[in-house]
Amino acid sequence: MCGIVGYIGPRKAYPILIEGLKRQEYRGYDSAGVALIENGEIVIQKSAGKIAALEDSLEGHDFEANSGIAHTRWATHGEPNDINAHPHTGMTGKIAVVHNGIIENYRALREVLKRQGRIFRTETDTEIIAHLIEEYYEGNLLQAVRRALTQVEGTYGIAVICIDDPDSMVAARSGSPLVIGCGEGENFVASDVAAIIRHTNRVVYLEDGELAEVSASRFSITTLDDVIVTPHLQEISWSLDMIEKGGYDHFMLKEIFEQPETLKNAMRGRLNFEEATARLNGLNLQFDELHHIRRIIITACGTSWHAALIGEYLIEEFARIPVEVEYASEFRYRSPIIDADTLVLIISQSGETADTLAAMREAKRKGATCLGICNVVGSTIARESDGGVYIHAGPEIGVASTKAFTSQMMVLSLITILLARMRSMSYEKGEELIKALNGVPEQVKKVLSLNDEIRRLAEKYRDKNNFLYLGRGINFPVALEGALKLKEISYIHAEGYPAAEMKHGPIALIDENMPAVVLAPKDSVYSKIISNMQEIKARKGIIIAIATEGDKEIAELADEVIYIPQVNDFILPIVGIIPLQLLAYHMAVLRRCDVDQPRNLAKSVTVE
Ligand code: G6P
Numbered sequence: 001m002c003g004i005v006g007y008i009g010p011r012k013a014y015p016i017l018i019e020g021l022k023r024q025e026y027r028g029y030d031s032a033g034v035a036l037i038e039n040g041e042i043v044i045q046k047s048a049g050k051i052a053a054l055e056d057s058l059e060g061h062d063f064e065a066n067s068g069i070a071h072t073r074w075a076t077h078g079e080p081n082d083i084n085a086h087p088h089t090g091m092t093g094k095i096a097v098v099h100n101g102i103i104e105n106y107r108a109l110r111e112v113l114k115r116q117g118r119i120f121r122t123e124t125d126t127e128i129i130a131h132l133i134e135e136y137y138e139g140n141l142l143q144a145v146r147r148a149l150t151q152v153e154g155t156y157g158i159a160v161i162c163i164d165d166p167d168s169m170v171a172a173r174s175g176s177p178l179v180i181g182c183g184e185g186e187n188f189v190a191s192d193v194a195a196i197i198r199h200t201n202r203v204v205y206l207e208d209g210e211l212a213e214v215s216a217s218r219f220s221i222t223t224l225d226d227v228i229v230t231p232h233l234q235e236i237s238w239s240l241d242m243i244e245k246g247g248y249d250h251f252m253l254k255e256i257f258e259q260p261e262t263l264k265n266a267m268r269g270r271l272n273f274e275e276a277t278a279r280l281n282g283l284n285l286q287f288d289e290l291h292h293i294r295r296i297i298i299t300a301c302g303t304s305w306h307a308a309l310i311g312e313y314l315i316e317e318f319a320r321i322p323v324e325v326e327y328a329s330e331f332r333y334r335s336p337i338i339d340a341d342t343l344v345l346i347i348s349q350s351g352e353t354a355d356t357l358a359a360m361r362e363a364k365r366k367g368a369t370c371l372g373i374c375n376v377v378g379s380t381i382a383r384e385s386d387g388g389v390y391i392h393a394g395p396e397i398g399v400a401s402t403k404a405f406t407s408q409m410m411v412l413s414l415i416t417i418l419l420a421r422m423r424s425m426s427y428e429k430g431e432e433l434i435k436a437l438n439g440v441p442e443q444v445k446k447v448l449s450l451n452d453e454i455r456r457l458a459e460k461y462r463d464k465n466n467f468l469y470l471g472r473g474i475n476f477p478v479a480l481e482g483a484l485k486l487k488e489i490s491y492i493h494a495e496g497y498p499a500a501e502m503k504h505g506p507i508a509l510i511d512e513n514m515p516a517v518v519l520a521p522k523d524s525v526y527s528k529i530i531s532n533m534q535e536i537k538a539r540k541g542i543i544i545a546i547a548t549e550g551d552k553e554i555a556e557l558a559d560e561v562i563y564i565p566q567v568n569d570f571i572l573p574i575v576g577i578i579p580l581q582l583l584a585y586h587m588a589v590l591r592r593c594d595v596d597q598p599r600n601l602a603k604s605v606t607v608e
Contacts, residue, residue: 009186028602078123284387351379
């Protein structure tokens, strides 16, 4: 979703800002803009569409400016055109603002300001912030921003510049991430570390309700109530090459192929072979507390929600603790029943998804212990949760989540073993599962070697416009995720369904044009899924089966078979999703879709 980058220092700001925007392209956006303090004036340029369009519109300009702010916008209020793109100014053009988030009371504020004679030029909620700051500006930008922000309700991460104070910029945050990057004689502001990692790995995350005044040589942080905050400097451990394509055509493909490595990272130091259990140090829960959990709620959005469903199957089956999975967007507005023995798991790759964050805060308000399962270190959910487990997948740039999903499943498997071994699971069973997990990277590698075969399959079915994805038991959420991958990046309509439930609706869709991707490994429900496949065949449907190596029977029934290795059922979802990720990827490439930045989608959804 929207991205912010700001620079102040001795270098030319424009190329740094453009590069910073490009590093955030993956978040999803539909227009871009930049504001520079050039020769005592604020120069603003904005363009609908890609950052390249913004660059084209400024071709031939060599800006000298040493400070500026820039933005990629994902439209919420007003269509994505040049005018609605950020930065926004008030009436005088002295102040420019970029904003992530939503100002909820903007209509009321706009009416008041209009009555005072202010003229609004855009349909955005953000313009209101520029007007308010201008209204309150009496020579001190920080104070004006502070006063303006006391008026607004909603969420924001903002960066502001002012002609009269060209040596500093102001940033503020409430509900939308913002980080200050600390360089040598220069400083940065960004909504995402990826935007500035090329220049510095020393950062300070702003907390909600904090403002930063940033100049080239220093920065200071205060609260909305003007209380001084001591900054907590952190070093980012990842590097630039982790956010580059490394020879792959797309980030998504790179991330799919990284999985043997990222899965190793997710379990590194966490397999306790001696005691046949998992070692998870960040939970911040004592043995007693873990032992007393009687119920678990897992809440998440999108792909993370699918991981949550897998977690439900695993935890219920092996740890025998009842689990409920809730869409975060629903959970936050319900009145969930939470008692002292309920543990809430929050799954979020980015750690910033607005609904998931709100769900966690609601659960905490109700007294729940919340554990975060996040990828982005230092993200809001990671920081606000009571404890948790990082999945350590490294930066995920492709909008369609792949490596984060498998690592989320890995962490949920570890949690399952930990909880199960405190309860009824035997040493032998624990040992079997730990060994199975340890073998996951090798098994995933084997499935990745099917890449060419899967590409050929995609060539054959690239023109189909509808797909069904079917699975039973723990393969059902895998089917849901497979369908989501396909629809997200190739815009093919795809539906995931429990295989047996098909006959209560989707079976009506089946004909000789409808491929059904069926997860049919040799597991405990194998014979049942074979019956479901017969039902499809009887209606001339096309079957693409994901089956276990050596299964001859299935080849007689299915039109296509992708063979995956025989593995322990416990790790089946991690291995089973790989061919579906590859299938979605190749279908999207063949249909010439923008794989890494699919239309309308955003990587990190920071609005409700
Ligand atoms: C967006 C992304 C999905 C992601 C979902 C939840 O919709 O496009 O890939 O699964 O948000 O994101 P989170 O960061 O909370 O896991």
